[in-house]
Amino acid sequence: MRMVDLIEKKRLGREHTKEEIGFIVNGFAAGDVPDYQMSAWMMAVCFMGMSERETSALTMAMKDSGDTVDLSDLPGVKVDKHSTGGVGDTTTLVVGPLVAACGGTVAKMSGRGLGHTGGTLDKLESVPGVKTSVSIDRFKEIVKETGVCVIGQSEGLVPADQKMYALRDVTSTVQSIPLIASSVMSKKLAAGTDAIVLDVKTGSGAFMQTLAEARLLARTMVKIGALLNKKTVAIITDMNQPLGLSVGNGLEVKEAVELLSGKIEESYPLYEVCMLLASHMLMVSGLAPTEAYARERLKHALASGEGLRRLKCMIEALGGDTAYIDAPELLCQVERKLSVTLEGEGYISAMDAERIGIAAQMLGAGREKKTDPIDHAVGLVMHKRMGNRVEKGEPVATFYVNGAERLDEALAMFKSAFRLSAVKPPHAPMVYDVITN
Ligand code: URA
Ligand code: CA
Numbered sequence: 001m002r003m004v005d006l007i008e009k010k011r012l013g014r015e016h017t018k019e020e021i022g023f024i025v026n027g028f029a030a031g032d033v034p035d036y037q038m039s040a041w042m043m044a045v046c047f048m049g050m051s052e053r054e055t056s057a058l059t060m061a062m063k064d065s066g067d068t069v070d071l072s073d074l075p076g077v078k079v080d081k082h083s084t085g086g087v088g089d090t091t092t093l094v095v096g097p098l099v100a101a102c103g104g105t106v107a108k109m110s111g112r113g114l115g116h117t118g119g120t121l122d123k124l125e126s127v128p129g130v131k132t133s134v135s136i137d138r139f140k141e142i143v144k145e146t147g148v149c150v151i152g153q154s155e156g157l158v159p160a161d162q163k164m165y166a167l168r169d170v171t172s173t174v175q176s177i178p179l180i181a182s183s184v185m186s187k188k189l190a191a192g193t194d195a196i197v198l199d200v201k202t203g204s205g206a207f208m209q210t211l212a213e214a215r216l217l218a219r220t221m222v223k224i225g226a227l228l229n230k231k232t233v234a235i236i237t238d239m240n241q242p243l244g245l246s247v248g249n250g251l252e253v254k255e256a257v258e259l260l261s262g263k264i265e266e267s268y269p270l271y272e273v274c275m276l277l278a279s280h281m282l283m284v285s286g287l288a289p290t291e292a293y294a295r296e297r298l299k300h301a302l303a304s305g306e307g308l309r310r311l312k313c314m315i316e317a318l319g320g321d322t323a324y325i326d327a328p329e330l331l332c333q334v335e336r337k338l339s340v341t342l343e344g345e346g347y348i349s350a351m352d353a354e355r356i357g358i359a360a361q362m363l364g365a366g367r368e369k370k371t372d373p374i375d376h377a378v379g380l381v382m383h384k385r386m387g388n389r390v391e392k393g394e395p396v397a398t399f400y401v402n403g404a405e406r407l408d409e410a411l412a413m414f415k416s417a418f419r420l421s422a423v424k425p426p427h428a429p430m431v432y433d434v435i436t437n
Contacts, residue, residue: 001019001020001023003023003024003027003033003037003041004037006020006023006024006041007037007040007041007044010041010044010045010048011044011047011048012048013048013049015050015051015053015054016050016054016057018053018057021054021057021058021061022057022061024038024041024061025058025061025062025065025160026061026065026160028160028163028164029065029066029159029160029163035167038164038167039167039171039173042164042167042168042171042173042176042179043171043172043173045173045176045178045179046173046175046176046179049176049177049178050178052220052223052224052227054178055178055181055182055220055224056223056224056227056228058178058182059181059182059185059186059189059224059228060186060189060228061160062158062160062161062164062182062183062186063158063186063187063189063190065158065159065160065161066156066157066158066159066160066190067154067156067157067190068157068189068190068191068192069109069136069154069157069190069191069192070192071107071140071143071192071193071194072192073140074105074107074140074143074144075105075144076103076104076105076285077104077105077194077195077284077285077286077287078105078106078107078143078192078193078194078195079099079104079105079106079193079194079195079196079197079281079284079285080106080107080108080109080188080191080193080195080196080197081095081096081106081108081196081197081198081199081277081281082184082188082196082197082198082199083198083199083201084180084184084198084199084200084201084206084207084208084217085117085201085206085207086117086118086199086201086205086206086239086242086243086353087116087117087118087205087239087242087243087247087353087354087356087357087360088118088242088243088244088245088246088247088252088270088353088356088357088382089117089118089199089201089242089243089244090118090123090243090244090246090252090253090255090256090270091199091243091270091273091274091277092108092110092120092150093120093123093124093150093252093253093256093311094256094259094260094270094274094278094307095274095277095278095281096108096148096150096310096311096314097148097260097307097308097309097310097311097314098260098274098278098298098301098302098307098310099147099148099278099281099282099285099298100146100147100148100307100310101147101301101304101306101307101309101310102278102282102287102288102294102297102298102301103147103287104147104148104281104282104285104287105143105147105148105285106143106147106148106149106150106281107139107140107143107148107149107191107192107193108148108149108150108151108191108193109150109151109152109153109154109157109187109191110132110150110151110152110153111152111153112152112367112370113366113367113374115357115358115361115366115367115368116205116353116354116355116356116357116358116360116361116366117205117357117366118247118248118249118252118357118365118366120150121150121151121152122249122366122374122376123249123250123252123253123256124150124253124315124318124320125249125376126249126250126253126331126376126377127253127315127320127321127324127325127331128320128321128324129318129319129320129321130315130318130319130320131318131319132150132151132152132318133151133152134151134318136154139151142314142317142318145313145317146310146313146314146317147310148310148311148314149314149317149318150314151318153187153191157187157190157191158186158187158190160186161183161186161187164179164183165183174207175207177213177216177217177220178220180207180217181217181220181221181224182224184198184221185221185224185225185228188225188230189228189230193230194230194231195230195231195232195281195284195285196225196230196231196232196233196284197232197233197234197235197277197280197281197284198218198221198222198232198233198234198235199234199235199237199273199277200214200217200218200221200234200235200236200237201214201236201237201238201239202214202236202237202238202239202432203238203239203240203241203353204239204240204350204351204352204353204354204355205239205240205241205242205352205353205354205356205357206239206353211236211432211433214236214432215236215433215435218234218235218236218433218435219234219435221234222234222435222436222437223437225437226437231284231437232284232437233280233283233284233434233435233436233437234434234435235273235276235277235280235431235433235434235435236431236432236433236434236435237273237276237430237431237432238269238428238429238430238431238432239353240350240351240353240386240428241351241353241356241382241385241386242353242356242357242382243269243270243273244269244270245270245381245382245383246379246380246381246382247356247357247360247365247379247380247381247382248332248360248363248365248376248377248378248379248380248400249331249365249374249376249377249379250328250331250332250376250377250379251331251332251379251380251381251400252379253325253328253331254328254329254331254332255270256311257308257311257325257328258328259271259274259302260302260307260308260311261305261308262302262303262305269385269430272430272431273430273431275295275298276431276434278294278298279291279294279295279298280294280434282294282297282298308325311325312325331376331377332377332378332379332400333377334377334378334400334401334402335401335402335403336401337398337399337400337401338398338399338401338407339395339397339398340380340395340396340397340398340399340411340414340415341393341394341395341396342390342396342415342418342420343415344392344420345389345390345391345392345394345420346389346390346420346421346422347387347388347389347390347420347421347422347423347424347425348384348385348386348387348388348390348396348418348419348420348425349386349387349419349420349421349425350386350418350419351385351386351417351418351419352416352417352418353417355413355414355416355417356380356382356414356417358413359380359410359411359413359414359417360378360379360380360410362406362409362410362413363375363378363379363380363399363400363401363406363407363410364378364402364403364406365378365379375402377400377402378400378401378402379399379400380397380398380399380400380414381397381398381400382396382397383395383396383397383398384396384397386425386428387424387425387427387428389424390420396418397414399411399414
């Protein structure tokens with residue numbers, strides 16, 4: 001087999017065999033297929049797409065490119081939750097402990113934030129002492145003891161994805177449904193979970209900017225899950241504004257703690273998405289026959305404080321100081337807080353979540369490159385949501401700032417995210433669809 005022939009085959013829109021896909025993935029992982037050929041092939045995939053069979057074969061080949069984790073000695077159904085990347089999305093820190101409090105087993109490997117999106121590992125590490133690189137044996141022990149553990153993905157897992165993702169990032173080949181689906185699902189499968197609940201984002205802050213694309217990505221991943229015998233459900237949620245009000249690592253932990261402390265109203269979008277995700281996690285785990293029953297149990301876990309207790313147990317097991325969970329404002333101590341206003345007045349008719357995420361990144365909450373350092377305390381807190389009225393001079397957000405290096409740039413980026421209009425825009429849904437097999 002020659003790589004150049006396979007690139008041509010895909011360029012002409014033909015279907016690869018399983019063997020051909022294995023040749024491409026293994027060749028690239030081993031260094032036999034050079035970056036330029038892999039880039040050309042991935043670009044052809046972006047334009048010509050892949051069949052379901054090809055996407056499944058790609059997922060399996062990627063999964064088999066490295067180590068896999070065996071969780072079969074842990075009791076019960078191991079359930080994982082994955083988001084395709086959002087802004088102000090602190091759901092993992094809420095749903096993991098809540099599901100554990102209801103008897104679920106949440107063993108999750110998570111990633112770091114890159115670009116405008118945050119990552120759960122960075123949020124966890126905003127708690128002093130937390131170490132997210134623990135051995136698989138210790139990971140399993142923590143899951144056994146507390147029902148939930150979130151750690152960093154081990155080095156040896158899905159090396160093909162690590163290499164492919166780095167190349168996609170710089171060749172404009174991220175935005176492809178088969179490439180995203182195989183990237184996400186290969187990691188989930190390698191991490192050894194039995195059931196997966198996916199949160200597929202759509203809107204200005206998401207990879208999939210239209211609902212139709214998000215649906216197709218969700219269906220593709222659910223089908224791959226089913227073909228490979230993992231119970232998979234996908235929820236399609238809105239990312240036309242940050243999910244929670246906080247964007248920044250310590251600030252998002254604080255918001256998660258507030259939710260787990262019962263301090264956040266049910267009408268609040270972050271609450272609703274957490275409840276929906278957690279309900280489906282309980283259902284795919286066989287712990288709740290209906291969504292109504294799942295919600296009842298979850299509400300009880302919130303009200304009793306058991307969810308919060310599980311979060312603290314996990315933080316403690318990872319070496320973190322739980323005094324910061326008791327007083328989460330300690331996580332966001334900054335040199336100064338700055339009220340941000342917009343020019344003009346009116347109803348917020350558009351809010352570009354990606355720009356808001358980039359503004360937080362410019363304040364130091366995120367990275368441009370993988371190796372950039374981050375400041376866990378900085379970020380921003382929104383005071384308004386889509387459709388809200390803004391009076392002249394009324395603050396729409398508070399910036400949490402250390403140093404002023406990129407403050408002006410961050411302010412300009414943030415302000416450019418908004419559009420104000422004279423008429424109130426129609427109410428947009430938070431959850432668009434639930435895709436089951
Ligand atoms: N998240 C992933 O893990 N992979 C992608 O390709 C896109 C989002
Ligand atoms: Ca995330």
